Amino acid sequence: MLALTILGNNSALSFKNRHQTAQILTTNDQLFLIDCGESTQIQMQRYQIKKNRINHIFISHLHGDHYFGLPGLLNSYGLTNRIEPLHLYGPPQLIEIIELMQKVSDSTFGYELIFHPLRKAEAILDLPALTVSCFPVSHRIPCWGFSFQEKRKPRKIDIEKVDYYRISKNSLTAIKNGEDVLNELGELILNEKITTEGMPPTSYAYCADTLYDESIIPFIEGVDLLYHETTYLDEEREKAAQRFHSTGIQAATIATKANAKKLLIGHFSSKYENLDLFEIEAKTIFKNTSVTVEGTTYLIDKPLR
Amino acid sequence: MLALTILGNNSALSFKNRHQTAQILTTNDQLFLIDCGESTQIQMQRYQIKKNRINHIFISHLHGDHYFGLPGLLNSYGLTNRIEPLHLYGPPQLIEIIELMQKVSDSTFGYELIFHPLRKAEAILDLPALTVSCFPVSHRIPCWGFSFQEKRKPRKIDIEKVDYYRISKNSLTAIKNGEDVLNELGELILNEKITTEGMPPTSYAYCADTLYDESIIPFIEGVDLLYHETTYLDEEREKAAQRFHSTGIQAATIATKANAKKLLIGHFSSKYENLDLFEIEAKTIFKNTSVTVEGTTYLIDKPLR
Numbered sequence: 001m002l003a004l005t006i007l008g009n010n011s012a013l014s015f016k017n018r019h020q021t022a023q024i025l026t027t028n029d030q031l032f033l034i035d036c037g038e039s040t041q042i043q044m045q046r047y048q049i050k051k052n053r054i055n056h057i058f059i060s061h062l063h064g065d066h067y068f069g070l071p072g073l074l075n076s077y078g079l080t081n082r083i084e085p086l087h088l089y090g091p092p093q094l095i096e097i098i099e100l101m102q103k104v105s106d107s108t109f110g111y112e113l114i115f116h117p118l119r120k121a122e123a124i125l126d127l128p129a130l131t132v133s134c135f136p137v138s139h140r141i142p143c144w145g146f147s148f149q150e151k152r153k154p155r156k157i158d159i160e161k162v163d164y165y166r167i168s169k170n171s172l173t174a175i176k177n178g179e180d181v182l183n184e185l186g187e188l189i190l191n192e193k194i195t196t197e198g199m200p201p202t203s204y205a206y207c208a209d210t211l212y213d214e215s216i217i218p219f220i221e222g223v224d225l226l227y228h229e230t231t232y233l234d235e236e237r238e239k240a241a242q243r244f245h246s247t248g249i250q251a252a253t254i255a256t257k258a259n260a261k262k263l264l265i266g267h268f269s270s271k272y273e274n275l276d277l278f279e280i281e282a283k284t285i286f287k288n289t290s291v292t293v294e295g296t297t298y299l300i301d302k303p304l305r
Numbered sequence: 306m307l308a309l310t311i312l313g314n315n316s317a318l319s320f321k322n323r324h325q326t327a328q329i330l331t332t333n334d335q336l337f338l339i340d341c342g343e344s345t346q347i348q349m350q351r352y353q354i355k356k357n358r359i360n361h362i363f364i365s366h367l368h369g370d371h372y373f374g375l376p377g378l379l380n381s382y383g384l385t386n387r388i389e390p391l392h393l394y395g396p397p398q399l400i401e402i403i404e405l406m407q408k409v410s411d412s413t414f415g416y417e418l419i420f421h422p423l424r425k426a427e428a429i430l431d432l433p434a435l436t437v438s439c440f441p442v443s444h445r446i447p448c449w450g451f452s453f454q455e456k457r458k459p460r461k462i463d464i465e466k467v468d469y470y471r472i473s474k475n476s477l478t479a480i481k482n483g484e485d486v487l488n489e490l491g492e493l494i495l496n497e498k499i500t501t502e503g504m505p506p507t508s509y510a511y512c513a514d515t516l517y518d519e520s521i522i523p524f525i526e527g528v529d530l531l532y533h534e535t536t537y538l539d540e541e542r543e544k545a546a547q548r549f550h551s552t553g554i555q556a557a558t559i560a561t562k563a564n565a566k567k568l569l570i571g572h573f574s575s576k577y578e579n580l581d582l583f584e585i586e587a588k589t590i591f592k593n594t595s596v597t598v599e600g601t602t603y604l605i606d607k608p609l610r
Contacts, residue, residue, distance in 0.1 A: 014346060072373045105446060
C-alpha cells in the first residue's frame, strides 16, 4: 500500500492558502518527496511530515514553483545534523544551482547529497519494496514524470495450514521462499495451499506539468493512482496549450485512455477560487476523479483477490 | 516618519510560527524590502503588504535564510505583469544565482531588474525623501548593514501668519523656498515667522547578521531605531562568536555606544521558545529595547521640537 499526501496544489502564483507543488509518497518505511515549491518545509511542519524519513527527492523541472523550496530544505537537513545520504533526482542543471548557492554561502551540507541527473525514460531507483522510473512529459522546458511501482510482496505462511498438513517447522524457510514441500507423511504439499497472498502491489504516477500528450500513456498504463495537472478549466484550453498546461477534460481523457484506476488533479491557476468546477469537469470524462486538497492523504490500495 | 514591519524574526531553521528574516520599511509613498527569507511572499499576503509598492530590495548576504524567498518573489512580480523597474541591492554573486535560475527556466521577468552590487560602504540610493547607505558588518561571509536616513522636510507655510503679516499670496513660492519676503507695507518678514517646522527626519539602521563589532558604530551613530541581531542569549556568547552571531548583551552594548534611541532585536535561534529572555537580557544594558514580533509595525518618529 502507498499513500500520497498533498502539500501544495496550486500553480506558480500563490493563492490564499494554496501552495506551490509538493507531494509526499509514503511506503511502510519511508517517504518520497515529489517536487518542492517554496514553503514546502513549512507545509511539512504543518502536516507533521517526518522529514528525516525522506531519503529520495524527485524534482520534475526547473520552473521555480517546483523547486524553490528545495535549497532551504537541504540547508535545514544540514542544520539539524542529518547523517543519512540524500538522493536527489532532477534535470542536470539543478545541481549547478545548488552548488552555486553552496559556494556563495561558503557552506557544506554536512551529509552526502547524491545527485541523479534525469536524461531519458528509465528506472532510476530500485528498492526492496518498490521501483521508481522517470518519463518525459511535454512542457516548455525539459520536464519529467515519475512512476512508482510497488513490488509484489512474498506470500504469507498460514501456520494453521502448515500444522493441518503435518509439515515440519524445519520447512518454513523453504515455504517462505515459495517452494512446495514434503510433509511428515512424504506427501508433496503445494506452496499455494499453505500460504496466502501478500498485499497486492500498487502504483502511482505523477505527471508534473504537461500539455495534453498521449505519448505518456505507455508509461502510466493501468496505474492505480494517476496525478495529472489541470492548471485551467477546459474553457481555457487554448491558453493552457500556449502555456504548456492541461485542462480538466484533458487530464480525464489521459486517465481514461491509460486505464488509470483513479485520477487526482492539481496545479490550479490562482485565477480559480472554486476548485469544485475542476472535479465536475473531469468527472464528465473520468468518474473516479478527485481534486487534490492540501493536507489530505490519499490511500493507494487494492482489495485482496 | 518611517515604519518598520517585521515579516520574520527567526534565524535559519524555522521554528513553529517564526519565519526567516524579512522586514518592510515604509515611507509615505513606498516600501523597501530588507532581506527576503523563504516564504516572505506568504508573510506579505498574511500581513497585507502591498508588494507592488516595493521598488527597492536590499539583501544583506548570501546565507539562504536571507534570500531564499527572493527568486519566488521576483517570479511573482513577472506573473502579475509588473511594469515598474525593480532595484535590487546585494552581494555581487546574487545576480549570478538569479541569472542562472532564469536561464534554466527559460524565462524572463518581463520587467526591468536593476542590480546594484554592494562593494564598499557608500550611499547606494538617493530619493527625494531619504537616502540609503550600506556598510560592512562582520559575518562568516561578506555581509552588509543598511542605513536609511530621511531628509529634512521643507518648512510648512502658516497661512494665518501670512495674512497676519499682510504678505501678498504672490510671495508663497518664495516663502516655500525658504526666503524672507517683503509684505505690503514694505517690511521684511523673516521666513521662520511665517512657517513651521516639517516633521523631523528619522533614521533606521539594519545590522543584518554580525558578530559584536564596534567598527559599525560610526555608520549607525545616533540612529533613531537600530535593528541588531541576537541569535543567542549571552550564556551562549562563545557559540555566538564561533558562528559569527551576537547575543542580547552585545546588541544592547552596541546600541548604547552608538547612542541609538531605540533597539529592536531578532534573528533568534530556533532553540529558544521564550523570547522574553532576550528582551530582559538586553534591557539590563539598554532600556529601550524590544523583541521583534512578526506582523508588528514599529513607528520611527520624533516629537516636533
